[in-house]
Amino acid sequence: MPHGDVKKVVLAYSGGLDTSIILKWLQTTYGCEVVTFTADLGQGEELEPARAKALTLGIKPQNIFIEDLREEFVRDYVFPMFRANALYEGQYLLGTSIARPLIAKTQIEIAEKVGADAVAHGATGKGNDQVRFELSYYALKPDVKVIAPWREWEFKSREALLAFAEENQIPIAKDKRGEAPFSTDANLLHTSSEGKVLEDPSGEVPDYVYSRTDDPETAPDKAEYVTIDFERGDAVAIDGKKIKCAELLARLNALGRKHGVGRLDLVENRFVGMKSRGLYETPGGTILLAAHRGIESITLDRGAAHLKDELMPKYAELIYYGFWFSPEREMLQAAIDKSQQFVTGRVRLKLYKGNVGVVGRESRYSLYDQDLVTFEDGKVIYDQHDAEGFIRLNALRLRTLGQRKRKLKL
Numbered sequence: 001m002p003h004g005d006v007k008k009v010v011l012a013y014s015g016g017l018d019t020s021i022i023l024k025w026l027q028t029t030y031g032c033e034v035v036t037f038t039a040d041l042g043q044g045e046e047l048e049p050a051r052a053k054a055l056t057l058g059i060k061p062q063n064i065f066i067e068d069l070r071e072e073f074v075r076d077y078v079f080p081m082f083r084a085n086a087l088y089e090g091q092y093l094l095g096t097s098i099a100r101p102l103i104a105k106t107q108i109e110i111a112e113k114v115g116a117d118a119v120a121h122g123a124t125g126k127g128n129d130q131v132r133f134e135l136s137y138y139a140l141k142p143d144v145k146v147i148a149p150w151r152e153w154e155f156k157s158r159e160a161l162l163a164f165a166e167e168n169q170i171p172i173a174k175d176k177r178g179e180a181p182f183s184t185d186a187n188l189l190h191t192s193s194e195g196k197v198l199e200d201p202s203g204e205v206p207d208y209v210y211s212r213t214d215d216p217e218t219a220p221d222k223a224e225y226v227t228i229d230f231e232r233g234d235a236v237a238i239d240g241k242k243i244k245c246a247e248l249l250a251r252l253n254a255l256g257r258k259h260g261v262g263r264l265d266l267v268e269n270r271f272v273g274m275k276s277r278g279l280y281e282t283p284g285g286t287i288l289l290a291a292h293r294g295i296e297s298i299t300l301d302r303g304a305a306h307l308k309d310e311l312m313p314k315y316a317e318l319i320y321y322g323f324w325f326s327p328e329r330e331m332l333q334a335a336i337d338k339s340q341q342f343v344t345g346r347v348r349l350k351l352y353k354g355n356v357g358v359v360g361r362e363s364r365y366s367l368y369d370q371d372l373v374t375f376e377d378g379k380v381i382y383d384q385h386d387a388e389g390f391i392r393l394n395a396l397r398l399r400t401l402g403q404r405k406r407k408l409k410l
Helices: 017-030 048-056 070-083 097-114 129-140 158-167 245-258 283-299 302-321 327-339 386-408
Strands: 008-012 033-040 064-068 118-120 145-147 183-186 191-194 224-231 234-238 263-269 275-281 345-352 355-362
Touching (some): 008 097, 017 033, 017 158, 033 048, 033 097, 048 064, 070 097, 070 245, 070 283, 070 327, 097 118, 097 129, 097 302, 129 302, 224 245, 224 283, 234 245, 234 283, 245 283, 245 345, 283 345, 302 327
Parallel strands (some): 008 118, 033 064, 118 145
Antiparallel strands (some): 183 191, 191 275, 224 234, 263 275
């Protein structure tokens, strides 16, 4: 777009080197006023240094926004996703994917508040995040101007970026000189690591890459038990104590870290068409998924449970691709939320050396009938002779097919 068309831009700003370079590049290239927005999603980092860094780069105090989004993130994004038991390609718990729509939504809200005509992000032109951010921007503000510096600027190497930083007095941490061994993204749900030392999928992930989980081999030799209470599909209490969403996930993260739960070494298919290898650590989310499936196992009817499992891959794909604000995701969410009407109760789990397993579940809405399934004589509510007609009816088409094969000698 013509650079003169942008008067004020809201930048998704972490305070790190890359987004600081982007901030200065926006000022020098577009000559526009820059507003910074830093989201606290529970990444475990002190965010006030981002404010200080923005001030040193000439940003007005009233144009610096640091928003605590932890509770909203878990309540309105993570928990709805977990009601679906969402896993991308059967494994990935979507920790990065689910954070992007909330960041984009808040960024657009700030743009509306300050009268900005553009938004900018620091996602590269090879990854999924550029798609997730921009699809969300356009869904929420169709006429917004989007600036994606990694697709626009002329920098061809890390050295060129560092040279630009030095020319513009942007502080460079010593460990940022040269290329980092890998890049990370973190929030309350997970930490992801990719690039450099992880790019060869044949090599084992080095121990120093792990930051959110202890080594399962050195985890406690004694198992630990925990209970999680659910109401309408959402976790509400740990060991009988009700707590807010963000704190609940943080506590599960601490339990998972201690026992080495939630590590995933994955080669995935990016939306843009390439494969990538990533290391994901989702300790609390891994526990939560096991618990949610545990309570669903006794409260969901077979038909509803199987339909949910059929819908889940599509739902997970929509989140991974960046279509959180699409009508099809909202349609699926409505069906998933309806299924959670009676998903209420308590699940007991056992954590031990990287593993989490359900060892008990109970609910006042349970569909499990011990008298019905017992091998002992119970109530006369199921006549085993009825199974004969059931089987013969279900076998009818198979017998018909078999007769044809015999007739044609196939």
